[in-house]
Amino acid sequence: MKSFLRDVAIVASATFETPSEPSRNEVEMLLPVIHDALGQVGLSQGEIGFTVSGSSDYLQGYTFAFVGALDAVGAWPPIRESHLEMDGAFALAEAVAYLQEGHVDTALVYAFARPSRGDLDRTLSVQLDPYTVAPLWPDARGLAGLQAQAMRDSGRYGDVPDVTPTYVGDGVTAVILATGDRARELTKTPVWIRGIDHRIEAQMLGLRDLGSSASTKLAGEGAGATNIDEAYLHVLYPHQELLVKDALGLDRQPVNTAAGPMMVGGLERLATAAKSIAGTGKRAVATATSGACMQQNLVAVLEGAAA
Amino acid sequence: MSETAEAPGPVTIVETPIHLDYKFTPGVAQSRFLRALERGEITGQRCPKCQKVYVPPRGACSMCGVATDEEVKLSGKGTITTFCVTQIPSPGLVPPYVTAWIRLDGSDITSMFLIQECDPAEVRLGMRVEAVWVEESELVPDLGNIKYFRPIDEPDAEYETYKDYV
Amino acid sequence: MSNRVAVVGVGQTKYAAKRQDVSMAGLVREAAKRALDDAGMTWSDIDAVVIGKAPDMFEGVMMPELYLADALGAVGKPMLRVHTAGSVGGSTGVMATHLVSSGAHKRVLVVCYEKQSESNATWALSIRLPFTGGSVTGAGGYFAPVIRAYMRRSGAPDDIGIKVSVKDRLNALNNPYAHLKIPDISEEMVRESPMLWDPIRYLETCPSSDGACAVVLTDEDTAKGTPNPPAWVHGTAVRSEPTMGAGRDVVNPHAGRDCAKDVYAQAGVTDPRREIDCAEIYVPFSWYEPMWMENLGFAPEGEGWKMVDDGSTSMKGDLPINPSGGVLSSNPIGASGMCRFAEAALQVRGMAGDHQVDGAKLALGHAYGGGAQFFAMWMVGSEKPNA
Numbered sequence: 001m002k003s004f005l006r007d008v009a010i011v012a013s014a015t016f017e018t019p020s021e022p023s024r025n026e027v028e029m030l031l032p033v034i035h036d037a038l039g040q041v042g043l044s045q046g047e048i049g050f051t052v053s054g055s056s057d058y059l060q061g062y063t064f065a066f067v068g069a070l071d072a073v074g075a076w077p078p079i080r081e082s083h084l085e086m087d088g089a090f091a092l093a094e095a096v097a098y099l100q101e102g103h104v105d106t107a108l109v110y111a112f113a114r115p116s117r118g119d120l121d122r123t124l125s126v127q128l129d130p131y132t133v134a135p136l137w138p139d140a141r142g143l144a145g146l147q148a149q150a151m152r153d154s155g156r157y158g159d160v161p162d163v164t165p166t167y168v169g170d171g172v173t174a175v176i177l178a179t180g181d182r183a184r185e186l187t188k189t190p191v192w193i194r195g196i197d198h199r200i201e202a203q204m205l206g207l208r209d210l211g212s213s214a215s216t217k218l219a220g221e222g223a224g225a226t227n228i229d230e231a232y233l234h235v236l237y238p239h240q241e242l243l244v245k246d247a248l249g250l251d252r253q254p255v256n257t258a259a260g261p262m263m264v265g266g267l268e269r270l271a272t273a274a275k276s277i278a279g280t281g282k283r284a285v286a287t288a289t290s291g292a293c294m295q296q297n298l299v300a301v302l303e304g305a306a307a
Numbered sequence: 308m309s310e311t312a313e314a315p316g317p318v319t320i321v322e323t324p325i326h327l328d329y330k331f332t333p334g335v336a337q338s339r340f341l342r343a344l345e346r347g348e349i350t351g352q353r354c355p356k357c358q359k360v361y362v363p364p365r366g367a368c369s370m371c372g373v374a375t376d377e378e379v380k381l382s383g384k385g386t387i388t389t390f391c392v393t394q395i396p397s398p399g400l401v402p403p404y405v406t407a408w409i410r411l412d413g414s415d416i417t418s419m420f421l422i423q424e425c426d427p428a429e430v431r432l433g434m435r436v437e438a439v440w441v442e443e444s445e446l447v448p449d450l451g452n453i454k455y456f457r458p459i460d461e462p463d464a465e466y467e468t469y470k471d472y473v
Numbered sequence: 474m475s476n477r478v479a480v481v482g483v484g485q486t487k488y489a490a491k492r493q494d495v496s497m498a499g500l501v502r503e504a505a506k507r508a509l510d511d512a513g514m515t516w517s518d519i520d521a522v523v524i525g526k527a528p529d530m531f532e533g534v535m536m537p538e539l540y541l542a543d544a545l546g547a548v549g550k551p552m553l554r555v556h557t558a559g560s561v562g563g564s565t566g567v568m569a570t571h572l573v574s575s576g577a578h579k580r581v582l583v584v585c586y587e588k589q590s591e592s593n594a595t596w597a598l599s600i601r602l603p604f605t606g607g608s609v610t611g612a613g614g615y616f617a618p619v620i621r622a623y624m625r626r627s628g629a630p631d632d633i634g635i636k637v638s639v640k641d642r643l644n645a646l647n648n649p650y651a652h653l654k655i656p657d658i659s660e661e662m663v664r665e666s667p668m669l670w671d672p673i674r675y676l677e678t679c680p681s682s683d684g685a686c687a688v689v690l691t692d693e694d695t696a697k698g699t700p701n702p703p704a705w706v707h708g709t710a711v712r713s714e715p716t717m718g719a720g721r722d723v724v725n726p727h728a729g730r731d732c733a734k735d736v737y738a739q740a741g742v743t744d745p746r747r748e749i750d751c752a753e754i755y756v757p758f759s760w761y762e763p764m765w766m767e768n769l770g771f772a773p774e775g776e777g778w779k780m781v782d783d784g785s786t787s788m789k790g791d792l793p794i795n796p797s798g799g800v801l802s803s804n805p806i807g808a809s810g811m812c813r814f815a816e817a818a819l820q821v822r823g824m825a826g827d828h829q830v831d832g833a834k835l836a837l838g839h840a841y842g843g844g845a846q847f848f849a850m851w852m853v854g855s856e857k858p859n860a
Contacts, residue, residue: 025334061329063528074372078728081713100575319493359719369715391617392671415719
């Protein structure tokens with residue numbers, strides 16, 4: 001595992017989730033959550049060094065969804081800002097790299113999604129090879145079924161649960177990061193990011209061993225996911241918990257799983273892990289997943305400094 | 308695609324229609340705006356911090372990053388701060404037609420609208436205009452209630468009063 | 474900056490209206506392979522891959538990095554996908570630079586692309602949300618009023634945009650990858666081309682292109698062993714401001730001015746007009762060249778057009794702008810910013826071929842996006858920056 005030039009901690013976070021948001025738009029959903037997270041450490045947007053978000057136009061149903069969402073931030077005077085068309089957990093990884101440079105010492109990471117607007121299983125088909133696979137419209141749940149069956153066929157997992165989706169509809173998560181002394185100034189209980197890594201696999205299912213998660217294993221090694229006390233895993237279907245535990249070598253540790261809203265769920269896992277271990281001296285692993293049958297996986301190792 | 312009798316050429320394109328349905332939620336602030344339009348009114352929202360008035364309102368002042376709540380009723384008159392004469396066809400519009408950035412009186416941001424009932428060559432910066440609505444019986448919660456803007460018989464605004472609204 | 478970062482490989486595809494000889498995967502692979510060849514590397518040398526492109530709905534592939542992972546040799550590696558509207562080619566380069574400067578990775582492949590012939594950008598940009606009335610569509614319809622406001626503000630003569638169009642198309646004749654090649658381009662030809670969005674004429678707009686552009690970034694140690702001279706990154710910056718902000722200036726955006734100041738400060742540049750040898754900037758409509766001359770601090774406010782008028786921005790001038798022919802000659806949207814960054818690097822590496830600016834040592838790459846509220850820039854030089 002590579003060491004950081006500067007230690008980075010999660011110092012605050014806030015989340016809102018609901019099966020289907022009836023009345024508010026993205027900006028109205030984000031505003032109170034961002035303000036909540038900033039307020040926990042007494043920061044204003046003007047004091048944030050770098051802002052980065054994760055979202056998907058295909059979930060929102062129109063192009064440039066992230067552009068309007070920026071209205072919730074108050075980007076004036078102009079801010080250092082970027083956006084990934086990925087789960088917010090990957091945006092957090094980008095923020096950690098950005099903070100290494102030393103020009104700024106705080107970052108706001110947020111993610112938003114309203115998949116309840118459309119048919120998520122069908123929408124995700126558009127992620128697949130546009131020439132040979134997507135035209136067949138294989139839905140996300142069906143592909144997960146192939147994964148569960150491959151696990152059963154491997155005989156390595158005992159009982160493999162059925163494919164029932166657990167993802168929540170709509171939501172937003174905001175996380176505040178800070179480096180070294182700045183983190184210690186902002187909170188008595190910073191949660192240090194000791195390692196963060198992510199890896200991708202080939203998309204074509206025939207090229208992969210669906211009965212294991214090679215990318216989770218590599219990312220876990222890269223992030224230094226050893227001596228773990230608790231796990232906060234991003235899994236979209238119950239059978240995927242077995243794959244992640246296997247890849248990370250988790251056995252007796254308490255495991256807390258959630259799917260969350262697509263694009264938000266991974267960042268939410270990191271935020272929840274941080275909240276849970278803040279001030280405890282414990283070491284947790286948190287994961288995020290993306291793509292059909294867990295094609296891409298992120299692993300973060302967090303340590304809650306003892307209060 | 309190039310083909311010969313002996314061997315077909317490469318496939319150069321496949322068409323894959325994608326059909327996805329979405330429900331749209333305008334949000335709390337825009338819902339109020341749309342209900343006002345249904346009554347034949349234009350409303351904006353004032354930022355509690357910088358006091359600027361946004362129309363259409365989006366529920367936040369994007370500059371301050373705070374929620375907006377106070378409703379402000381606007382007259383439907385405004386000033387053209389800049390414009391463009393489009394010469395290419397667009398559905399339902401015969402070129403040349405004018406789209407203008409209009410600062411509605413009482414608002415602090417411009418919105419883009421069509422200018423009609425006027426020769427495109429006559430449109431100029433600073434021109435005073437007003438909204439032209441659909442018939443009262445046709446009012447629905449949609450910005451389409453405002454068909455276009457047209458010139459009114461008022462002197463042009465001074466450049467200094469609108470030059471910063473671009 | 475923390476660790477020094479070098480651009481050791483650049484690869485571009487031929488830009489064209491239709492690249493139907495390749496799939497999307499084939500297109501990105503073509504640029505990536507050329508960048509690797511330039512760097513003297515193979516796919517297995519790369520630690521991480523970053524891709525950037527404009528909206529997914531252009532090509533109808535959601536999060537296309539998932540589909541492209543295999544084609545770009547990313548399997549088993551970290552892969553990120555940036556999307557910041559038209560500035561994405563630039564911001565992808567900036568974010569990739571951080572992956573190296575932070576020490577996270579030693580060798581990063583950056584690829585940006587757009588395959589407009591397999592997409593319907595106008596459709597994707599014109600998805601009509603309910604309740605919004607009959608809104609105005611097309612980038613020209615949005616930017617033409619901004620240009621009119623600039624003309625009024627600066628009092629620039631009407632033919633400045635025409636001069637930019639001719640200059641960039643002449644430059645494109647010396648760039649083998651350029652899409653538009655108009656050997657007999659003249660002011661007369663531009664003036665007589667159809668007026669589309671008055672004041673923008675047809676030949677004052679950018680084309681729609683298929684294409685990809687890639688760079689390989691490395692740390693200082695790795696750069697020692699590469700076959701061609703590196704370009705050193707002297708500074709990177711991004712800035713964003715609200716799209717619909719009361720009091721925002723779309724003609725001379727605050728975000729662009731701040732972004733330029735930031736990147737100049739990092740590079741130790743105090744007099745950009747004199748110290749920078751050439752710049753590749755994002756000019757999708759001709760008039761954006763004089764506007765950005767002011768926004769970037771090359772000219773006082775209201776006087777950017779004079780640099781065009783007196784030929785300062787031509788290949789023979791003191792600050793050549795867009796020696797490659799720029800966005801006006803090739804516009805693979807999601808890659809257009811990366812092309813600017815890559816071309817700036819080629820200039821200071823002395824590898825720009827027939828459009829090389831003699832002795833270029835310091836060059837600026839610039840991209841903007843959305844309604845000119847997103848900016849990304851980098852400064853590259855032939856010499857290593859001070860630690």
